[in-house]
Amino acid sequence: xxxxxxxxxxxxxxxxxxxxxxxxxxxxxxxxxxxxxxxxxxxxxxxxxxxxxxxxxxxxxxxxxxxxxxxxxxxxxxxxxxxxxxxxxxxxxxxxxxxxxxxxxxxxxxxxxxxxxxxxxxxxxxxxxxxxxxxxxxxxxxxxxxxxxxxxxxxxxxxxxxxxxxxxxxxxxxxxxxxxxxxxxxxxxxxxxxxxxxxxxxxxxxxxxxxx
Numbered sequence: 001x002x003x004x005x006x007x008x009x010x011x012x013x014x015x016x017x018x019x020x021x022x023x024x025x026x027x028x029x030x031x032x033x034x035x036x037x038x039x040x041x042x043x044x045x046x047x048x049x050x051x052x053x054x055x056x057x058x059x060x061x062x063x064x065x066x067x068x069x070x071x072x073x074x075x076x077x078x079x080x081x082x083x084x085x086x087x088x089x090x091x092x093x094x095x096x097x098x099x100x101x102x103x104x105x106x107x108x109x110x111x112x113x114x115x116x117x118x119x120x121x122x123x124x125x126x127x128x129x130x131x132x133x134x135x136x137x138x139x140x141x142x143x144x145x146x147x148x149x150x151x152x153x154x155x156x157x158x159x160x161x162x163x164x165x166x167x168x169x170x171x172x173x174x175x176x177x178x179x180x181x182x183x184x185x186x187x188x189x190x191x192x193x194x195x196x197x198x199x200x201x202x203x204x205x206x207x208x209x210x211x212x
Contacts, residue, residue, distance in 0.1 A: 081152075082156075086150075087153070087162055088149070089146070090149035090150060090153075096142060096145075097139070097146070097169075097172075100138065104172060104175055104179060104206070108180055108204075108206035109206060111180055112199075115127050115131045126192050127187070129184065129188075132184040133184070136177050139180070143173040143174065146170050147170055149166060153166055179205045182205040183204060186203075186204070
């Protein structure tokens, strides 16, 4: 027997996903921020190593005393101590996000199309679900950056107009993740064979996104 429908509308389903992510963030905020900082430093050190290998030996004649100032400069680059810096972090994350997806619906539709093409003809098999996972992960990278700026705004100014604007950016990113996650959940629970039916009935979140 099929379980009862928990959410009557797509809007309620999306709102539940938002609430779930918000609860998770509130519960694990410190751990999430620690992972973001670790990831940031890891990527930064990797870029520094790449630059160093390209310019090996170029700084042999520089004063060794500059090493300490370089470390200070690195720390200054990483910090977002002012409101303007926090806003800039959110803005750059938003710009990169929009350049990557064009629009949440178009991005999700493209991911869905790519996934359906990966579904084999043999019965009992499924498409490449890594396509859906990679799509969600790619948006989470932008969300991590925007959330970092938003957290800085909150710490500096509390809930203000700038924080609300950053929240709109983060919400758009979360919604995009939720729409791809919706397809992923349908693929897991209903199987690939039912995806066409759900699409025909306009049962995916991305098909009703403008109504929210």
